[in-house]
Amino acid sequence: MLPPPTASAAPTSSFFARFAARITAWSGTTMAFCLALALVAVWAATGPLFNYSATWQLVINTGTTIITFLMVFLIQRAQNKDSLVLHLKLNELIAAHKGASNRLINAQDFTEDEINLLHQYFCLLAAKAKLDHDLGRTHSVEEAEENHQEKRRARSHK
Known part of the structure; x- marks a missing residue:
């Protein structure tokens, strides 16, 4: 059986893991929301300039679709990590409690x-x-x- 990872293992995490964690954390900030709102406002304000053309509409549709598509994966990754950590904490509590049924350890499986x-x-x-x-x-x-x-x-x- 492998020993549990230690806190010193964190700095060796991959570039993508650090990047994904930062983007996920930033995307939930007020600043991120305000930036998205500002981009939509700029896009809406430029509608008359481009005569509300199909290209003008395509810009916002394409941009939001791509961002949404990528964010779904980042959010799912963060939820998977959070869920696993929660399960580990619950497993620790079950294993440590004398009266608890150990058969519930790893119940998520x-x-x-x-x-x-x-x-x-x-x-x-x-x-x-x-x-x-x-x-x-x-x-x-x-x-x-x-x-x-x-x-x-x-x-x-x-």
């Missing part, structure tokens, strides 16, 4: 059927917790099933 099955288990857990009338009590699915069975046995012996 489960099939849709496996996810639906786990969803059913957690719905069952929620239903059992609701019957407990104790919102502060938490436990794993296995513990919930054991607790539920113990409660049933205790009630049947009364």
Whole structure:
């Protein structure tokens, strides 16, 4: 098993990774929005100068299409990275918590059927917790099933 990357691995990231991160971060700024708004205003203001020609319309259509096309990939790249980091943090919390079910580590890699099955288990857990009338009590699915069975046995012996 490979050791986890360290913080010192960051400077060795590729040029594209650094470039994409900077563009993605900049594109969400007020300055980027104002620049885009100014470009649209300039384009609209030049409409009468070009008699609202097809070429004039083609300039804005082509420009916005190209920018949108490229930004989709940059945004998706950023979302993929953010999602992976979030999963890693959740995996760390699951692995570190004594009562947590380790089978949920890397749950993002489960099939849709496996996810639906786990969803059913957690719905069952929620239903059992609701019957407990104790919102502060938490436990794993296995513990919930054991607790539920113990409660049933205790009630049947009364």
